[in-house]
Amino acid sequence: MTVPSLTESRPLNTEAPPILDVRGLWKVFGPKAGRVVGSALSRAELKEQTGCVAAVRDVSFSVRRGEVFVVMGLSGSGKSTLVRCLTRLIEPTAGEIVLDGEDIRTADARKLRELRRHRMAMVFQHFGLLPHRCVLENVAFGLEIRGTPKKERYERAREVLGLVGLTGFENSYPDQLSGGMQQRVGLARALAADPEVLLFDEPFSALDPLIRREMQNEVIRLHHEVGKTMVFITHDLSEALKLGDRILIMRDGELVQVGTPDEVVGAPADEYVANFVSDVPRSHVLTLSWVMRPPLDGEPLDGPELGPDVVIRDAVHAVLSADRPVRVVRDGGLLGVVTSAEILEVIAGGQH
Numbered sequence: 091m092t093v094p095s096l097t098e099s100r101p102l103n104t105e106a107p108p109i110l111d112v113r114g115l116w117k118v119f120g121p122k123a124g125r126v127v128g129s130a131l132s133r134a135e136l137k138e139q140t141g142c143v144a145a146v147r148d149v150s151f152s153v154r155r156g157e158v159f160v161v162m163g164l165s166g167s168g169k170s171t172l173v174r175c176l177t178r179l180i181e182p183t184a185g186e187i188v189l190d191g192e193d194i195r196t197a198d199a200r201k202l203r204e205l206r207r208h209r210m211a212m213v214f215q216h217f218g219l220l221p222h223r224c225v226l227e228n229v230a231f232g233l234e235i236r237g238t239p240k241k242e243r244y245e246r247a248r249e250v251l252g253l254v255g256l257t258g259f260e261n262s263y264p265d266q267l268s269g270g271m272q273q274r275v276g277l278a279r280a281l282a283a284d285p286e287v288l289l290f291d292e293p294f295s296a297l298d299p300l301i302r303r304e305m306q307n308e309v310i311r312l313h314h315e316v317g318k319t320m321v322f323i324t325h326d327l328s329e330a331l332k333l334g335d336r337i338l339i340m341r342d343g344e345l346v347q348v349g350t351p352d353e354v355v356g357a358p359a360d361e362y363v364a365n366f367v368s369d370v371p372r373s374h375v376l377t378l379s380w381v382m383r384p385p386l387d388g389e390p391l392d393g394p395e396l397g398p399d400v401v402i403r404d405a406v407h408a409v410l411s412a413d414r415p416v417r418v419v420r421d422g423g424l425l426g427v428v429t430s431a432e433i434l435e436v437i438a439g440g441q442h
């Protein structure tokens with residue numbers, strides 16, 4: 091598999107308050123859907139006995155402000171349904187959705203429109219651009235609907251086009267642009283409204299691999315630059331590991347695990363996740379905190395220092411070239427030590 095590039099470890103800000111809280115969310119398609127909520131039957135049994143499909147089953151999670159939160163799972167696992175439920179593009183069958191203190195489930199039509207236009211913008215796989223409008227007008231479209239005066243909305247559109255690297259293409263039409271560029275326009279359009287949360291529904295899966303990687307890097311860069319909260323759907327594990335601060339893994343509508351990339355790879359919740367991550371080179375994802383150990387009696391403690399969030403791959407040279415154990419230190423406190431033995435065990439272990 092493609093190896094995610096995690097040269098810069100990104101310690102998660104666990105202090106950040108949640109911006110989005112989802113509790114006990116269900117979406118059941120089919121007749122008398124409400125009756126299926128709470129059922130312990132498997133998806134297949136439910137389908138057979140009730141004719142209903144439980145696309146999302148009792149899913150709860152919180153997204154922290156400024157986080158890139160990835161929802162990952164195989165086709166049919168319920169990712170799109172889950173994310174569409176967040177803005178009620180699909181009406182949930184049961185559960186709570188709270189955005190920054192506001193209950194989305196009880197929002198009226200006016201509030202919902204405002205929510206979709208201003209607060210949670212979606213970037214779709216198939217761009218959804220207006221073919222007869224130029225790039226500038228496409229990006230300004232959301233602001234136009236919102237009643238923003240022309241001068242102001244064009245100014246904002248130019249600003250976000252600059253952010254996504256499309257300055258100079260304002261007057262082009264969508265069919266004059268490559269897929270990657272069209273998706274940049276989609277991204278700019280979502281950013282133009284300055285939403286609190288950006289939702290991405292498999293935005294890059296129609297792009298060829300090189301462009302896809304370029305767009306992933308673009309998302310990382312934009313995230314550093316604008317610091318937006320992002321909920322990103324993908325079925326691609328390497329994309330999830332590359333982009334996610336945390337990853338929610340779904341199977342058959344259910345949440346299987348939520349964790350940071352190193353948690354998902356280092357401590358898979360079950361066999362399903364373990365199989366998923368079995369091809370990931372552990373040294374590229376696990377951090378020193380996974381391999382450090384307490385110092386032994388008499389072991390020298392004046393070796394070089396590294397932080398616990400440094401990815402093993404990036405620590406290899408420092409650890410192997412040190413003639414003393416590397417001290418793993420946070421805020422001046424010694425957490426443990428790492429020597430060549432621990433590093434080589436991960437590398438020699440290959441996939442395991």
Ligand SMILES: Nc1ncnc2c1ncn2[C@@H]1O[C@H](COP(=O)(O)OP(=O)(O)OP(=O)(O)O)[C@@H](O)[C@H]1O
Pocket residue numbers: 119120143144145163164165166167168169170171172325
């Ligand atoms: N409108 C609908 N009516 C009935 N069943 C539906 C409907 N929409 C989705 N489903 C079913 O719900 C389940 C979850 O679908 P969903 O599209 O959310 O999965 P996904 O993980 O996003 O898959 P993909 O990556 O293929 O889009 C699937 O079994 C799908 O067939």
